[in-house]
Amino acid sequence: MAQVPPIPIGPAGVPGAVPDQLSVETTVQQERDLAQPGGAKADEFGGAPELGFWRLAVIRFLHHRVATGALIILGIIVLSAIVVPIITGDLYRIQDYRHPFKPPFQSFQHLLGTDDLGRDELARLLRGARVSIMVGVLAVVGYLLIGGTLGALAGYYGGWLDNALMRFTDIIISAPFLLVVIAVTAATGGVRLSTVIIVIAATGWYEIGRLMRAQFLVLREQEFVQAARALGASNARIIVRHILPNALAPIIVSATLGVSGIILLEAALGFLGYSIPPPEPSWGNMLQQFEQYLLDDQAYLVVFPATALLITALCINLIGDGIRDALDPRQR
Amino acid sequence: MVAATIAILVAACGNAAPSSETPRNGGTLIWAIDSDATSLNPFVISTLPEFRIMSFLLPNLYSLDKNLNVVPDLADGLPSVSSDATVWTVKLKKNAQWSDGTPITADDVIATEKIQADPTLDTDYSYDWSKVKTVEKADANTVKFTLSEPFAPFLAVNLVGYIAPAKVYGNIDPAKIRNDPVSKNPTVFGGPYKLDKWIPGQEFDFSANTTYFNGRPHYDKAIAKVITNATAAASALINNDVAWHPSLGESGAGGIRKAKQSSNVVVHTYQDLSYIDFRMNERKGHIFDKLETRQALSSVLDKASIVQAATQGAGAPLWGDIVPASWAYNPNAIVKYPLDVNKGKQYMQQAGWTIGSDGIAVRTLADGCAACTPVIKPGGQQKFVGKIRVRAGKPDRLSAAEIIADQVKQIGMSLTPDPTDFKVFYPPIQKGEFDVFIAGFSLNGDPDDYSTASSAQLQPEHKQGQNWTGYSNPALDQLIDQERATVKATDAETKAARKPIFDKIEKIISGDVQTYMLWADVSSMGWSSNVGGVVAGNGDNTIYYDSEYNVTARAGWFSKSGK
Numbered sequence: 001m002a003q004v005p006p007i008p009i010g011p012a013g014v015p016g017a018v019p020d021q022l023s024v025e026t027t028v029q030q031e032r033d034l035a036q037p038g039g040a041k042a043d044e045f046g047g048a049p050e051l052g053f054w055r056l057a058v059i060r061f062l063h064h065r066v067a068t069g070a071l072i073i074l075g076i077i078v079l080s081a082i083v084v085p086i087i088t089g090d091l092y093r094i095q096d097y098r099h100p101f102k103p104p105f106q107s108f109q110h111l112l113g114t115d116d117l118g119r120d121e122l123a124r125l126l127r128g129a130r131v132s133i134m135v136g137v138l139a140v141v142g143y144l145l146i147g148g149t150l151g152a153l154a155g156y157y158g159g160w161l162d163n164a165l166m167r168f169t170d171i172i173i174s175a176p177f178l179l180v181v182i183a184v185t186a187a188t189g190g191v192r193l194s195t196v197i198i199v200i201a202a203t204g205w206y207e208i209g210r211l212m213r214a215q216f217l218v219l220r221e222q223e224f225v226q227a228a229r230a231l232g233a234s235n236a237r238i239i240v241r242h243i244l245p246n247a248l249a250p251i252i253v254s255a256t257l258g259v260s261g262i263i264l265l266e267a268a269l270g271f272l273g274y275s276i277p278p279p280e281p282s283w284g285n286m287l288q289q290f291e292q293y294l295l296d297d298q299a300y301l302v303v304f305p306a307t308a309l310l311i312t313a314l315c316i317n318l319i320g321d322g323i324r325d326a327l328d329p330r331q332r
Numbered sequence: 333m334v335a336a337t338i339a340i341l342v343a344a345c346g347n348a349a350p351s352s353e354t355p356r357n358g359g360t361l362i363w364a365i366d367s368d369a370t371s372l373n374p375f376v377i378s379t380l381p382e383f384r385i386m387s388f389l390l391p392n393l394y395s396l397d398k399n400l401n402v403v404p405d406l407a408d409g410l411p412s413v414s415s416d417a418t419v420w421t422v423k424l425k426k427n428a429q430w431s432d433g434t435p436i437t438a439d440d441v442i443a444t445e446k447i448q449a450d451p452t453l454d455t456d457y458s459y460d461w462s463k464v465k466t467v468e469k470a471d472a473n474t475v476k477f478t479l480s481e482p483f484a485p486f487l488a489v490n491l492v493g494y495i496a497p498a499k500v501y502g503n504i505d506p507a508k509i510r511n512d513p514v515s516k517n518p519t520v521f522g523g524p525y526k527l528d529k530w531i532p533g534q535e536f537d538f539s540a541n542t543t544y545f546n547g548r549p550h551y552d553k554a555i556a557k558v559i560t561n562a563t564a565a566a567s568a569l570i571n572n573d574v575a576w577h578p579s580l581g582e583s584g585a586g587g588i589r590k591a592k593q594s595s596n597v598v599v600h601t602y603q604d605l606s607y608i609d610f611r612m613n614e615r616k617g618h619i620f621d622k623l624e625t626r627q628a629l630s631s632v633l634d635k636a637s638i639v640q641a642a643t644q645g646a647g648a649p650l651w652g653d654i655v656p657a658s659w660a661y662n663p664n665a666i667v668k669y670p671l672d673v674n675k676g677k678q679y680m681q682q683a684g685w686t687i688g689s690d691g692i693a694v695r696t697l698a699d700g701c702a703a704c705t706p707v708i709k710p711g712g713q714q715k716f717v718g719k720i721r722v723r724a725g726k727p728d729r730l731s732a733a734e735i736i737a738d739q740v741k742q743i744g745m746s747l748t749p750d751p752t753d754f755k756v757f758y759p760p761i762q763k764g765e766f767d768v769f770i771a772g773f774s775l776n777g778d779p780d781d782y783s784t785a786s787s788a789q790l791q792p793e794h795k796q797g798q799n800w801t802g803y804s805n806p807a808l809d810q811l812i813d814q815e816r817a818t819v820k821a822t823d824a825e826t827k828a829a830r831k832p833i834f835d836k837i838e839k840i841i842s843g844d845v846q847t848y849m850l851w852a853d854v855s856s857m858g859w860s861s862n863v864g865g866v867v868a869g870n871g872d873n874t875i876y877y878d879s880e881y882n883v884t885a886r887a888g889w890f891s892k893s894g895k
Contacts, residue, residue, distance in 0.1 A: 095735060100641055117731060185752065273725050274724070277748065278749050288725070289731075292584035
């Protein structure tokens with residue numbers, strides 16, 4: 001963990017910190033300021049620079065050298081995954097199956113060599129990155145939508161709703177993931193990327209759900225929420241405008257780490273043959289198809305996707321660590 | 333008796349150099365088995381590793397030699413057949429006895445047949461005794477099978493297999509046989525070895541059955557170690573930790589190459605009794621319903637290159653459904669379509685397909701297709717779009733599917749590989765709801781292809797059978813019925829009479845592309861060079877030291893060093 005240099009901040013920069021005096025004349029503007037610590041004005045004690053919570057978080061993150069480095073590497077990977085396949089087009093699927101297994105680093109035409117059907121390994125690797133990253137990001141969006149909503153409702157309303165939703169969560173936690181994948185694949189008549197994303201999202205949201213619930217349980221008892229309630233704010237408004245922004249920090253960290261977990265999960269699914277069907281490559285199905293060459297001269301076909309997977313997951317985890325440190329109010 | 337058997341093998345082989353090593357007794361044969369057994373009950377076992385264990389423990393009535401000829405094991409000579417070809421009489425060796433000292437008699441053979449034929453038998457392996465009317469004991473060592481009609485595959489299909497002790501299994505209800513305690517703890521053996529101990533998940537310990545009727549096996553002991561990863565087992569073989577690796581081929585081209593390079597390992601590579609094919613749904617209205625469409629497919633695929641690329645040498649290109657290892661294989665009886673893309677395009681036109689502006693072929697279906705997805709109304713347009721179903725976890729088949737999908741684009745066929753788990757893979761095929769699937773078929777010692785090609789075996793139209801293609805050809809049906817009914821006084825005469833019929837059958841199957849054959853599996857096994865008595869078949873090619881068929885071969889192996 002890199003050392004974060006101390007940055008002067010005002011009391012308003014701390015999430016959840018609330019001025020002690022609340023008058024009935026509190027305006028809507030003030031209410032908003034209370035709800036969004038990041039949007040607070042310069043404090044009346046003077047002197048400290050005007051830095052919001054999120055800006056501060058960004059500064060702290062950028063001071064985290066390892067996380068910043070990881071972000072740059074991930075940025076390069078994501079960018080090349082987006083841009084290079086557009087330039088190379090169908091290269092990833094062009095076969096030369098009579099002349100397969102061109103070794104890597106021998107020619108510029110096939111920098112990372114070719115696979116068993118003579119397809120360019122680099123083009124496939126980058127095309128596969130798209131699949132892996134897309135599954136990771138979309139499934140996490142699913143986590144946030146399902147887990148976020150259910151967790152917020154359970155935490156805010158409590159009572160029977162909380163009980164019902166938490167028991168439902170218990171069921172989801174105990175669902176055997178692989179069996180669900182097999183069953184859904186059977187029911188929908190084949191493997192599709194959308195199925196993979198939906199199943200991962202539908203079975204993996206519980207962590208974010210529980211985290212969200214815990215946040216809401218704490219925050220709903222805070223004075224600023226009571227104040228908003230006293231001012232006549234509706235439940236929906238309190239949830240969305242007052243509690244949610246304050247609950248976000250741990251959720252963002254969890255979601256970031258979730259992306260790398262899902263990328264690895266997709267690879268595992270691909271390895272078992274339950275991810276995107278060929279000729280579309282994913283790192284998982286590349287690993288599966290070439291596992292048999294592990295002890296052979298063609299081991300590079302396993303080494304490249306495995307390394308790509310490792311680097312990406314590592315980068316995302318380091319970024320997650322960086323975000324956690326940046327958002328943690330106790331780390332000053 | 334061992335000497336006699338080896339003499340037969342050498343005579344059949346012809347060109348094998350006589351071994352300078354003299355068999356000696358002693359030592360322990362340690363070998364790798366690729367999975368644990370779930371049962372050691374001969375009626376319940378269904379996996380290859382289980383059959384491999386069983387080949388140490390129980391005798392066969394008849395077995396297949398390394399050249400796939402039926403040879404007697406427990407039987408004394410080949411069976412005699414009545415002049416109307418319906419009564420088969422089998423004599424048993426008089427000296428044969430179980431490990432408890434009691435003789436192996438006609439009662440054991442009859443009891444084994446009764447259990448296998450019992451419709452309530454709880455087993456995953458299928459036995460078909462439907463052609464047998466009665467089984468009688470003529471005397472203590474003679475069994476008489478009376479069939480409802482002449483049936484040529486009877487010898488290689490029904491009479492090749494285990495004989496189990498009647499006193500152990502005869503009194504168990506076949507419906508409950510799976511969970512009977514004996515399934516986990518067999519006590520009476522008739523094969524070359526006896527089972528001393530089964531440590532689940534780890535190993536099987538055997539000791540020599542000194543009263544084995546073909547002569548005491550040379551090794552004193554044998555140990556089968558469970559090594560589930562074929563590559564790890566290959567390393568164990570190279571490091572001399574195991575002396576036999578029956579599934580060396582599973583470790584891939586790299587594993588085989590490493591084993592071959594090792595000076596203390598002997599590798600035999602042989603064409604197996606199984607094949608992989610590209611099986612199309614040929615029912616009316618489906619994309620491959622016309623002969624010309626299938627001829628077009630055959631004309632744009634360079635089979636030899638596809639098989640080489642997909643299997644890395646572990647497959648032999650195949651055109652008909654009789655594998656080169658079989659006695660009925662005749663390379664001259666097969667129709668081969670040479671690589672000719674223009675010819676392929678012509679075939680497509682003849683079949684009524686025209687290539688659209690998007691490069692995908694299209695046709696008008698006058699009668700429509702209700703069974704197709706999507707459903708096509710009468711007079712509607714059909715695009716040549718389909719899925720190639722492949723089992724997940726079979727990289728060679730998936731590679732073949734990918735190459736084929738890429739190549740057939742030239743003639744407007746849009747096929748997408750669709751790998752799925754076996755549980756998902758199989759049901760739509762049974763229902764006839766598929767375009768194409770790539771699958772493997774294991775064969776027995778008889779080349780009869782009734783179950784995959786006869787229209788009496790159409791699935792799902794009939795309740796049983798493996799003719800999932802929907803292919804139906806009265807001329808072919810008649811030839812298949814004819815070859816099955818051709819039984820002569822001796823096995824050699826029967827083969828000679830059936831072979832020309834098989835030639836005609838292969839001509840139709842390959843000419844009509846009833847199924848687009850891909851390759852016959854080429855398997856590899858490795859032995860430590862310390863193991864003597866391992867004999868390869870014709871041209872070091874045909875060797876079938878596998879499953880239940882080589883009980884005698886196990887007994888013939890010996891340790892050159894005596895350890």
